[in-house]
Amino acid sequence: MPKVRGRTIRVLFDAETIAARNLEMAAEIAAAGYRDLLVVSILKGSFVFAADLLRALHDVGLSPEVEFIQLSSYAAGKVSSGKVKLVRDVESDVAGRDVLLIDDILESGRTIAFARDLMEKRGARKVAIAVLLEKPGKLAQPLATDHVGFVCPDLFVVGYGMDAAHAFRGLPFVGVVVERRPRIARAAARGSRARRRDGRSRRGAGGSRRESRARAGYRSRREP
Ligand code: IMP
Ligand code: MG
Numbered sequence: 001m002p003k004v005r006g007r008t009i010r011v012l013f014d015a016e017t018i019a020a021r022n023l024e025m026a027a028e029i030a031a032a033g034y035r036d037l038l039v040v041s042i043l044k045g046s047f048v049f050a051a052d053l054l055r056a057l058h059d060v061g062l063s064p065e066v067e068f069i070q071l072s073s074y075a076a077g078k079v080s081s082g083k084v085k086l087v088r089d090v091e092s093d094v095a096g097r098d099v100l101l102i103d104d105i106l107e108s109g110r111t112i113a114f115a116r117d118l119m120e121k122r123g124a125r126k127v128a129i130a131v132l133l134e135k136p137g138k139l140a141q142p143l144a145t146d147h148v149g150f151v152c153p154d155l156f157v158v159g160y161g162m163d164a165a166h167a168f169r170g171l172p173f174v175g176v177v178v179e180r181r182p183r184i185a186r187a188a189a190r191g192s193r194a195r196r197r198d199g200r201s202r203r204g205a206g207g208s209r210r211e212s213r214a215r216a217g218y219r220s221r222r223e224p
Helices: 016-030 047-059 110-121 183-198 209-215
Strands: 007-013 037-043 065-073 085-088 098-106 126-134 147-151 174-177
Touching: 016 047, 016 126, 016 147, 037 047, 037 110, 047 098, 098 110, 110 126, 147 209
Parallel strands: 037 065, 037 098, 098 126, 126 147
Antiparallel strands: 007 174, 065 085
């Protein structure tokens, strides 16, 4: 498993799998026959997916205009605040146009519903939705998607544009950060490995309870 920023990442969707699916999605989008298409990438999380999907669209003969909108609902944590905020708007007039919203991952659907409603209010002829990942069963309200890359397990994923507190966006794959074992469990595992190596108990090898606590990372109150 790859190690990034000192953390182990379990890969869920690797780069080759994503690239192949992007091409399929591009073909689907081309076949949908959108007219006067404006692609709107929802920042920040979709920037990698949007960049790759746009180049896949080029490969299937589509050259849409591209815009960006920045929405926020997650602050810097892993739990959605439930309220979507418009951080940066598109510059284009969308009235009468077909708009394809691109996002990284669909969870409650609030982010995309906000963007869709905004585009519809401004008179877009049609608003379609493309997401790389969809976590099933999490929608706050019904929402119809048009192009979905993969169904994603109900885990907090990172990479390929998606972040945990702004880290891991540059990974070329989508994965999950493996939880660190608590310090005490790590120390216990170290101790049992050492015991296995010695073929005897560390305490039996002469260590006092105080010494073994110190090895396990405890500090005496008197120590600095
Ligand atoms: P929704 O509004 O609940 O559908 O959340 C969608 C937005 O939350 C996405 O655009 C992502 O930026 C972010 N998000 C949701 N789930 C994850 C995740 O597992 N990892 C990283 N970002 C996520
Ligand atoms: Mg996002």
